[in-house]
Amino acid sequence: MELNGKVAVVTGGASGIGAATCALLARSRARVVVTDVDDARGEAVAAELGENALYLHADVTREQDFAAAIRTATERFGRLDAMVNNAGRVGAWTYLEDITLEEWDATFAVLARSAFLGTKHAARVMREQGSGAIVNISSVAGLRTGFGPHPYGASKAAILQMTRSAARELAPLGVRVNAVTPGGIATRIQGHGAGLEGEALDASIDNVRQGLRTFQPIPRAGEGADIAGAIAYLVSDAASFVTGQNIVVDGGLTLGKGWPSNYRAEADATAQSRRPD
Ligand SMILES: NC(=O)c1ccc[n+]([C@@H]2O[C@H](COP(=O)([O-])OP(=O)(O)OC[C@H]3O[C@@H](n4cnc5c(N)ncnc54)[C@H](O)[C@@H]3O)[C@@H](O)[C@H]2O)c1
Numbered sequence: 001m002e003l004n005g006k007v008a009v010v011t012g013g014a015s016g017i018g019a020a021t022c023a024l025l026a027r028s029r030a031r032v033v034v035t036d037v038d039d040a041r042g043e044a045v046a047a048e049l050g051e052n053a054l055y056l057h058a059d060v061t062r063e064q065d066f067a068a069a070i071r072t073a074t075e076r077f078g079r080l081d082a083m084v085n086n087a088g089r090v091g092a093w094t095y096l097e098d099i100t101l102e103e104w105d106a107t108f109a110v111l112a113r114s115a116f117l118g119t120k121h122a123a124r125v126m127r128e129q130g131s132g133a134i135v136n137i138s139s140v141a142g143l144r145t146g147f148g149p150h151p152y153g154a155s156k157a158a159i160l161q162m163t164r165s166a167a168r169e170l171a172p173l174g175v176r177v178n179a180v181t182p183g184g185i186a187t188r189i190q191g192h193g194a195g196l197e198g199e200a201l202d203a204s205i206d207n208v209r210q211g212l213r214t215f216q217p218i219p220r221a222g223e224g225a226d227i228a229g230a231i232a233y234l235v236s237d238a239a240s241f242v243t244g245q246n247i248v249v250d251g252g253l254t255l256g257k258g259w260p261s262n263y264r265a266e267a268d269a270t271a272q273s274r275r276p277d
Contacts, residue, residue, distance in 0.1 A: 001232045003030035007077040008235065009069050010034055011060050011118060012087030014041035016187030017137065020224030021084055022046075024232050026053055031077045035069050036087065060087045060114035061106075066121040074125060082235040083122035085115040085159075086137045090193030093149040104151045111155035112162070119166050123175055130174040133235045136163050137227070138181040140250050156181075160246055167244030176243040178234045183250025184212040185222040217252035 001024070008025050012018035014036035022034050026049040034049075035058035036042040046055035056072050058065040073080045091107030092099050115136045126132025141148030142156025160179055167177035191204030212221035230247045233239055248254060260266060 001028040001229075001236050001238075003028040003232070003236055006030045006081035006235065007073050007079050008032050008082035008084060009073050009080065009118075009122070010084040010086060011058065011069075011114065012036055013055075014038040014045055016189060017182065017185060017224045017227045018084070018086045019045050020228040021086065021231050022049060022053065024225065024228040025082070025235070026050070028232055028236075030082070030235075033069060033073045033076070035065075060085075060117070061109040063117050063121075066117045070121050070125055079129060080122060080125045081132055083118050083126075083132070083134045084137070084231055084235075085118035085135070086231075087114060088137065088189065090189060091149065091152050091155075093152075093193060096150055099150065107149075107151035108155050108158075111152065112158040115159045116162055119162070119177060123166070123170055123173075126175040127170065127173040132175045133239070134166070134170075134175065134177045135231050135234050136160075136177070136179045137231075138163075138179045138246065140181060140183050140248070140254055143181065143248070143254055163246065164244045171243050176234075176239070178239070178243060179246040180227055180230045180234065181246055181248045181250065182227045183222055183248070183253040184215045185224060185227060186212060187224060215253065216250060217255060217258065220251070222249065222251055 008030050010018050010022050013022045013034035022032050022045055025032050032053040034042050034046045034053055034055045037059050039057055042055040046053040056069055058069045070080055089110050092103035119134050122134050136159050138159045139148060139156040141153040142160055163177050163179040170177055186205050186209035188201055190208045191201045196204050209221040213219060226249050230249050
């Protein structure tokens with residue numbers, strides 16, 4: 001993928017899908033503002049990428065942090081071509097009747113509301129330029145039940161509809177808005193959601209990877225790089241006629257029930273049993 005010096009802001013760039021995205025964008029010759037609330041990891045990601053990347057502390061629940069991140073991109077690199085709204089947490093994980101209003105709002109703030117804020121502030125710069133691409137990260141939990149808690153899934157579904165309505169408004173102004181929907185990806189998010197910290201959290205990634213091996217029809221866990229590839233495509237000029245779309249990168253997880261593995265033997269047996277004597 002050739003990104004020819006495009007300038008990108010990535011939220012949640014310190015870990016998992018965000019870190020893999022920063023790495024792929026930088027390898028594709030983009031300049032990247034890595035943002036996160038995990039300063040140690042974020043600084044390390046940016047340092048690894050060299051002079052075409054920098055790290056900025058930005059909390060996606062705070063509107064002023066989005067304004068600052070985008071100002072940093074335009075002051076340091078002169079423009080903004082890509083905004084990747086990726087940061088996320090699992091949030092409140094309990095039965096419907098036990099979720100407090102505060103937990104519901106906090107989950108929406110870090111997921112759906114942050115995608116709105118990133119889209120709003122990026123669009124202000126991109127419409128002036130007459131070009132730009134915004135990519136919002138949803139989840140299979142926003143498409144189907146059973147893949148995440150209620151406020152998480154509802155937030156991720158909201159992100160998909162906001163992507164479509166923003167895309168419709170901004171297309172005539174040269175700004176494209178798309179979504180990427182990951183399936184089971186081996187990152188820290190699951191361990192974090194289970195309350196792990198430090199080394200236990202780092203170690204959880206391999207356990208998650210093992211657990212996801214048979215979770216979907218493609219028999220391996222998803223990796224951050226799988227999602228980064230779809231994001232880089234949507235940001236690139238190869239996708240210049242693509243807007244309002246959602247690329248599902250889930251190893252076939254949402255395809256539904258498959259044929260039984262011995263379906264041929266079953267079909268033959270059924271045909272045999274129906275044959276007249
Ligand atoms: N891993 C999966 O299986 C999976 C599946 C579907 C969707 N997703 C989505 O992908 C995105 C990235 O998740 P990941 O799997 O890479 O997880 P991760 O935990 O590895 O990375 C998430 C990053 O977001 C940051 N973050 C959290 N709250 C923040 C805040 N308030 N402000 C700024 N940064 C914040 C964290 O510090 C972390 O660096 C999330 O939106 C997640 O919902 C992940």
